[in-house]
Amino acid sequence: xxxxxxxxxxxxxxxxxxxxxxxxxxxxxxxxxxxxxxxxxxxxxxxxxxxxxxxxxxxxxxxxxxxxxxxxxxxxxxxxxxxxxxxxxxxxxxxxxxxxxxxxxxxxxxxxxxxxxxxxxxxxxxxxxxxxxxxxxxxxxxxxxxxxxxxxxxxxxxxxxxxxxxxxxxxxxxxxxxxxxxxxxxxxxxxxxxxxxxxxxxxxxxxxxxxxxxxxxxxxxxxxxxxxxxxxxxxxxxxxxxxxxxxxxxxxxxxxxxxxxxxxxxxxxxxxxxxxxxxxxxxxxxxxxxxxxxxxxxxxxxxxxxxxxxxxxxxxxxxxxxxxxxxxxxxxxxxxxxxxxxxxxxxxxxxxxxxxxxxxxxxxxxxxxxxxxxxxxxxxxxxxxxxxxxxxxxxxxxxxxxxxxxxxxxxxxxxxxxxxxxxxxxxxxxxxxxxxxxxxxxxxxxxxxxxxxxxxxxxxxxxxxxxxxxxxxxxxxxxxxxxxxxxxxxxxxxxxxxxxxxxxxxxxxxxxxxxxxxxxxxxxxxxxxxxxxxxxxxxxxxxxxxxxxxxxxxxxxxxxxxxxxxxxxxxxxxxxxxxxxxxxxxxxxxxxxxxxxxxxxxxxxxxxxxxxxxxxxxxxxxxxxxxxxxxxxxxxxxxxxxxxxxxxxxxxxxxxxxxxxxxxxxxxxxxxxxxxxxxxxxxxxxxxxxxxxxxxxxxxxxxxxxxxxxxxxxxxxxxxxxxxxxxxxxxxxxxxxxxxxxxxxxxxxxxxxxxxxxxxxxxxxxxxxxxxxxxxxxxxxxxxxxxxxxxxxxxxxxxxxxxxxxxxxxxxxxxxxxxxxxxxxxxxxxxxxxxxxxxxxxxxxxxxxxxxxxxxxxxxxxxxxxx
Ligand code: BGC
Numbered sequence: 021x022x023x024x025x026x027x028x029x030x031x032x033x034x035x036x037x038x039x040x041x042x043x044x045x046x047x048x049x050x051x052x053x054x055x056x057x058x059x060x061x062x063x064x065x066x067x068x069x070x071x072x073x074x075x076x077x078x079x080x081x082x083x084x085x086x087x088x089x090x091x092x093x094x095x096x097x098x099x100x101x102x103x104x105x106x107x108x109x110x111x112x113x114x115x116x117x118x119x120x121x122x123x124x125x126x127x128x129x130x131x132x133x134x135x136x137x138x139x140x141x142x143x144x145x146x147x148x149x150x151x152x153x154x155x156x157x158x159x160x161x162x163x164x165x166x167x168x169x170x171x172x173x174x175x176x177x178x179x180x181x182x183x184x185x186x187x188x189x190x191x192x193x194x195x196x197x198x199x200x201x202x203x204x205x206x207x208x209x210x211x212x213x214x215x216x217x218x219x220x221x222x223x224x225x226x227x228x229x230x231x232x233x234x235x236x237x238x239x240x241x242x243x244x245x246x247x248x249x250x251x252x253x254x255x256x257x258x259x260x261x262x263x264x265x266x267x268x269x270x271x272x273x274x275x276x277x278x279x280x281x282x283x284x285x286x287x288x289x290x291x292x293x294x295x296x297x298x299x300x301x302x303x304x305x306x307x308x309x310x311x312x313x314x315x316x317x318x319x320x321x322x323x324x325x326x327x328x329x330x331x332x333x334x335x336x337x338x339x340x341x342x343x344x345x346x347x348x349x350x351x352x353x354x355x356x357x358x359x360x361x362x363x364x365x366x367x368x369x370x371x372x373x374x375x376x377x378x379x380x381x382x383x384x385x386x387x388x389x390x391x392x393x394x395x396x397x398x399x400x401x402x403x404x405x406x407x408x409x410x411x412x413x414x415x416x417x418x419x420x421x422x423x424x425x426x427x428x429x430x431x432x433x434x435x436x437x438x439x440x441x442x443x444x445x446x447x448x449x450x451x452x453x454x455x456x457x458x459x460x461x462x463x464x465x466x467x468x469x470x471x472x473x474x475x476x477x478x479x480x481x482x483x484x485x486x487x488x489x490x491x492x493x494x495x496x497x498x499x500x501x502x503x504x505x506x507x508x509x510x511x512x513x514x515x516x517x518x519x520x521x522x523x524x525x526x527x528x529x530x531x532x533x534x535x536x537x538x539x540x541x542x543x544x545x546x547x548x549x550x551x552x553x554x555x556x557x558x559x560x561x562x563x564x565x566x567x568x569x570x571x572x573x574x575x576x577x578x579x580x581x582x583x584x585x586x587x588x589x590x591x592x593x594x595x596x597x598x599x600x601x602x603x604x605x606x607x608x609x610x611x612x613x614x615x616x617x618x619x620x621x622x623x624x625x626x627x628x629x630x631x632x633x634x635x636x637x638x639x640x641x642x643x644x645x646x647x648x649x650x651x652x653x654x655x656x657x658x659x660x661x662x663x664x665x666x667x668x669x670x671x672x673x674x675x676x677x678x679x680x681x682x683x684x685x686x687x688x689x690x691x692x693x694x695x696x697x698x699x700x701x702x703x704x705x706x707x708x709x710x711x712x713x714x715x716x717x718x719x720x721x722x723x724x725x726x727x728x729x730x731x732x733x734x735x736x737x738x739x740x741x742x743x744x745x746x747x748x749x750x751x752x753x754x755x756x757x758x759x760x761x762x763x764x765x766x767x768x769x770x771x772x773x774x775x776x777x778x779x780x781x782x783x784x785x786x787x788x789x790x791x792x793x794x795x796x797x798x799x800x801x802x803x804x805x806x807x808x809x810x811x812x813x814x815x816x817x818x819x820x821x822x823x824x825x826x827x828x829x830x831x832x833x834x835x836x837x838x839x840x841x842x843x844x845x846x847x848x849x850x851x852x853x854x855x856x857x858x859x860x861x862x863x864x865x866x867x868x869x870x871x872x873x874x875x876x877x878x879x880x881x882x883x884x885x886x887x
Contacts, residue, residue, distance in 0.1 A: 023566075025673030027639045035673065036091070039643040040253050042666050045266075046659055047250035047257035049361075050650030052270035053243070053327040054232065060219050060242025062264030062329060065104030067176040069217065070097060071168070071209060073161060074185030074225035074247075076113050077120060081249045081592040081647050082227050083189030085570065085680070086697045088593035088644040090252050096183045096223060099255025103263055108175040115166050123162035161186075161198050163205050172216045180217035181262075182210050183247070185225040193290050193736045194228070194691040196280045201231045214240035223247050223258065227647055227696025228687070229276045233320055246270070248650035249696060251592060252643050264329060269361035269387070271326035271432065273652035273700035274687045275309050278320045284311045284465075289689045289735070296738040297825040301746040304464035305753050306378060307688055308701030309433040313379035313472045323701065324365050324382075324432035326653070330356030330393065334364060336429050336439040337398065339485075343493035344404050348439070350429055352388050353396035363387045363655040364429065366401050367436055368408055371423025373447075375410050375749075376467045380428060380436070382704050383407060387656045405442065406450045406494055411752040418451040418752075420444050420494065426481060434472070438480040443488045452498040453797060456788035458779045460747040501796045509869040512536045520581040523879065530879045533580070534872050542875040543853040544574045546835060548845025549584070566675050567611040567640070568597030570808070571844040573878065582879070583887035587843075590681030590726070591697050594642035594670050601635040609635050640674050648683055648709070652699035657712035664716020664725075671723040677885050678770055679717055680726050684710045684758050685733045685774075693736035703754055707761025714766035721886040727762050729774030729807055730794075731755050731783060740810065741826040743777040751778075760798055769802040769884055773839055775810055777826055784810045785833030785864070795838065802884075803840040803877045811842055811849055832856030832864035840874040 027033055053061070078095035081087055100107055107113075139149035184206055188194050202210075211234075214220040221243045222235050235241050245268070247258045260266040280286055284303035290296060306314055309323035337349040350364045364387075367380040384401040391397060408425055409418040422444050430436030512535035518528045534542070548571040549564055565572055565586050572586040589595040600611035609630050645651070645667065651660050671679060683697035684706045699706040714725040732744040732755050746755060762768060771794070773784045783789055784806045794800045810829045831852035834842055842849045856862040857871065 023673065023675040025640065025670060028636065030639055032091070033641075035669070036641060036643065039666050039670070042662065043251050043643050043645050044253035044257045044260070046651065046654065046663050047248075047254055047646045048260045048266040049654040049656060049659060050248055050250065050270050050646045051258065051261050051268055052246040052248075052272055052325075052653050053261075053268040054246060054321055054325075055236055055241070055244040056327055056329075057239070057242055060221060061245070061262060063179055063219065063221075063262055065263065066106070066178060067108050068100060068105045069109045069172075069175055069177070069180040069213070070100060070107045070183070071109060071112055071180065071213065072183035072185070072206070072223075073116065073120070074183030074223065075181075076117065077185060078183070078225050078255060079185045079187045079227070079249050080251055080254055080644050082187060082694070082696045085190060085589040085595060086592050086647070086683070086694070087189070088595050088642055089568070089598045090593075090644045091598065091641040093252045093644060094255030096181070096225065096247070096255050096258060099257070099259040100181070102256055103259035105259075112166060112168070116164070119162050119164045119166065127160070161203050163203060168209055168212055177217050179219045179221070180213045181221045181223055182213055183223040183225050184230070186227060186230060188227060188693040188696065190694055191736055191739060193693040196292075196691070200229065200280050200690060202234070207234060210235055210241070211238065214238055219243075221245065221262070225249065227649060229274060229690040231279060232276070233278050236320060246653070248653065249647045250650055251646045254646070264358065267329045267358055267360040268326065269328060269363070270653040271324050271363050271655050272321055273323070273649060273655075273702065273705050274690070275312050275319045275323045275433075275701060276321040277312070278318065280690070282312075282317050282319075283689055286689070289691050290737040297741065298743050298745060299735055300462045301688075301744060301750055302462060302464050304466060304747055304750045306465060307686060307754050310378035310381065313433060314468045316468075316470045316472045319434070322432045322434040324363070325434070328356070328360040328362065330354055330358045330360035332356070332360070332362040334362065334429070334431065336437070339427070339440050339487070341442070341487050341489070343490065344406055344495060346403055346405060346442070348384070348401045348427065348429060350399045350401065351396055352391070352399060354391040354393050357393055359390050359392045361388050361390055363431060364399050364401065365431060365433075365436070366403070367428040367430070367433065369426040369428065370408060370410060371421060371425065373421035373423060374414065375412055375419070375421060377410060379471045380433065382702050385655055385705075387654075405444075405489060408442075409450045411749045413455050413748050415449055416455045417449045417453050420448040420450060422446050424486070426484070438477065438484045441481075441484050441486040443486050444491060445488070446491055448491055448494050448496065450494060450496055451797070452496075454499070454501060454792065455748050456792050457746070457748045457751055460745060460779075462745055464747055464750065499797050501792060509867060509872065510535055518580070520583065520879070520882070524883060530876050530883075533879065534875050537577075537875065539854050539857055539868060539871065540850070541577055542871050543850040544576045545582070545878050546841050546853060546871065546874045547574065547850045548572065548841060548843040549574045550845045550847060566596065567600040567608055568595060569676060570595070570680055573841065574845070583882050585677040585882060585885060585887060586675060587678040587680055587726070588671075588674075588676045590679050591648050591683045592646070593644045593667065594674060594676060594679070596640045596642055596674060598639060598641055600638050601632050602638055603635055642670050642674070647696045648699045649687075649696050652705055652709050657708055660709055660712040661716040664713040665719055666716075668717040668720040668723040671717070672720055677722060677887070678724055678726055680728065680772065682710045682713045682725060683728055684762065685729055685731070686755055686758065688734045692734050694733070703757035704761060706758030707765070710758065710762035710768075711765035714762060714768045718766070718769065724769035724885060726770035726772050726805065727759060727768050728772035730759055730771050730804070731774060731789065732778055733774035733776055735776070738824060740775045740828070741777070741824040742775075743780060743826055745779055756793065763794075763798050763800050767801070769881055771800070771802060771804050772807055773804055773810070775807050782810065782829035782833070784829040784839050785837045787837040789837075791838040803881050804838060805841045805843050806834055806839055808844050811852075812846075830863045832862050832866045835874050836864055836866050836870055838874070840877045
């Protein structure tokens with residue numbers, strides 16, 4: 021592949037400027053205006069006071085694999101200055117920098133202390149202790165006593181912006197104190213500033229919900245704006261919103277509670293009850309607004325909520341019901357004074373029957389184009405009646421229980437009107453399945469006697485037109501679990517040495533090629549490429565074709581012309597090494613360690629620096645797009661598709677075939693450290709966003725997505741060995757549903773299984789999850805890969821100086837379940853696969869036929885990618 025975006029000079033390339041602009045528009049559209057009183061926003065460029073940990077140390081995206089190594093990005097301070105504001109509080113920002121520096125040093129020192137103790141105890145070097153130890157707690161926000169009074173009387177006191185930042189990432193979860201809740205310093209400073217300035221604007225540079233109850237209630241605070249973690253152009257996009265160059269049109273994709281304790285079973289999350297190993301999903305299907313609405317808990321800001329600078333009038337016009345298809349027509353008119361966009365959301369309330377149903381569930385949504393004042397647009401929102409079905413373990417299938425289905429239209433989960441009733445006169449099993457996830461070993465909440473309601477609801481319900489559904493028009497099907505994939509071992513009767521090229525030309529089938537491979541060769545195909553030796557075990561040290569890529573498929577079958585596919589993270593853009601060196605044959609010789617400081621601190625043996633006198637520098641700067649949560653907040657699937665297309669162009673430009681994104685786990689609890697990498701608490705929003713992204717990425721031949729982490733990766737503490745106990749219904753309606761929607765709508769070529777266990781079985785080795793549901797029920801035709809290092813020998817002990825209850829997943833088990841490639845791949849993985857063939861004493865014996873199924877899918881992937 022020609023890597024056209026790789027540059028020999030450090031100057032800004034044309035693609036960078038173009039992509040920055042696209043990222044900026046998306047970032048602005050993902051910002052959500054929560055509060056705006058007394059015409060606080062928009063504001064004109066002027067003298068401004070700027071405070072807060074997010075002002076200069078703006079977070080562009082979280083940490084870990086979700087981070088992107090960019091050339092530069094605009095902070096809140098940069099954005100304000102670029103837009104023409106004069107920041108008057110540089111002294112405060114400088115003083116705050118000092119506080120942070122001291123905090124960082126203290127945190128590093130305490131971390132080093134921990135690592136030294138582990139190193140001593142285990143008799144290993146410090147850097148090995150770092151690999152062996154659990155991911156540290158995120159660096160806490162420092163308290164400080166920087167006085168604000170010293171300059172507040174001397175500067176222009178018209179406008180203050182206080183930017184609150186939060187950061188998190190893989191391997192560690194968030195905390196309630198000083199994280200979900202604001203710090204005492206933040207609360208005190210904001211209260212003081214709000215008194216002193218005519219306009220006080222709080223900007224939330226966060227990846228997920230924080231407790232804003234106090235600032236929402238404070239009448240001196242004019243505006244609260246979720247900037248989110250907005251990628252490369254975040255600061256500039258923020259100022260587009262602050263100045264009114266762009267009108268806010270983002271809406272929440274997760275419910276923001278008044279306090280953390282309002283989330284279901286909040287006190288049982290990870291570190292809060294001390295049980296890291298087992299998580300019981302006791303809220304069942306009542307996740308997010310399904311819980312808040314069904315149990316009548318008033319959110320601070322509901323799901324779907326977000327303000328604009330203009331006003332809209334939304335009028336339900338009509339509905340068309342044709343067989344299984346429903347179209348809701350809604351007219352949106354801009355009745356305010358500036359241009360803006362509105363999102364219309366359609367929810368349904370299913371009748372209570374044998375199954376308890378939530379108060380309501382989202383079934384469709386659409387955003388208007390940019391409407392000028394007085395302009396209008398009719399939105400057509402489609403859904404299928406069969407999509408209103410619930411999962412019944414008793415029926416073992418998806419069922420539309422008889423009764424009235426209320427259709428509600430509005431612009432947040434707490435602002436809807438009943439417009440229509442669909443009357444289904446008999447129970448219909450739309451899909452007959454098998455129950456495959458076992459009986460839940462705990463009790464989940466199933467019913468509520470106190471649902472949310474509003475004064476006009478009863479009247480609306482009575483007067484809404486009733487449409488009787490022709491039940492014969494609803495398609496029904498029974499799943500055939502016969503497993504159409506080849507599970508028998510065939511042998512080759514062809515003498516010719518079959519190459520990949522011959523298969524591509526149609527001379528031979530994939531099966532005929534596979535039949536000529538040895539078990540060792542197939543095992544290599546089903547493991548990521550590895551370098552021999554100790555270093556190979558360290559993630560990040562597997563760069564072969566593209567510096568900084570997370571992994572790639574094997575080159576060992578080169579003699580047959582089997583190509584190599586390269587993978588990079590995800591999900592906030594491409595995670596690559598920005599600067600490296602090549603020799604005269606363009607062979608990569610050295611990359612500048614990204615974490616130079618840490619390498620020094622951990623006394624890591626520096627990788628020997630080759631003689632670079634004849635080497636040439638190469639640059640690869642990718643664009644950081646807004647985090648997934650921010651993209652979901654746009655409620656604009658077309659925009660997400662465009663972002664996907666842009667990422668895809670960068671993939672081709674840098675030589676990446678498989679993007680390890682989008683992440684699409686459900687935002688079950690706000691403390692999950694990776695929520696920012698995920699879209700929403702709602703499966704439909706998650707599925708539609710992932711589908712839009714996939715459509716964009718896969719619009720270029722040679723690029724595909726990997727939707728991840730399948731499934732229930734909802735806790736980062738002990739992430740490799742956390743056992744999620746989930747009922748079959750909650751799994752299917754909530755945690756798998758988004759993946760199902762994405763598979764059906766966009767056909768992603770790859771899926772990544774998660775680290776956690778599901779009802780006692782690692783998802784990586786879960787046959788029911790990876791084959792019965794994914795392939796047999798959903799007809800998924802792509803590959804599944806493991807998450808990085810899930811099979812690591814000793815993962816159970818290496819990932820901690822603590823005891824983990826559950827062991828690492830088994831290589832044979834992965835193949836048997838239909839996990840086609842073990843990543844990043846080690847020699848031990850490949851050997852273990854071979855050893856497991858027809859071996860009764862293996863942990864999970866496999867047949868050659870089962871290995872052939874996975875190997876076949878790998879070749880099919882290369883062909884689909886056009887390699
Ligand atoms: C993460 C994945 C990521 C992979 C490769 C893992 O630690 O969980 O999301 O794609 O690393 O970097």
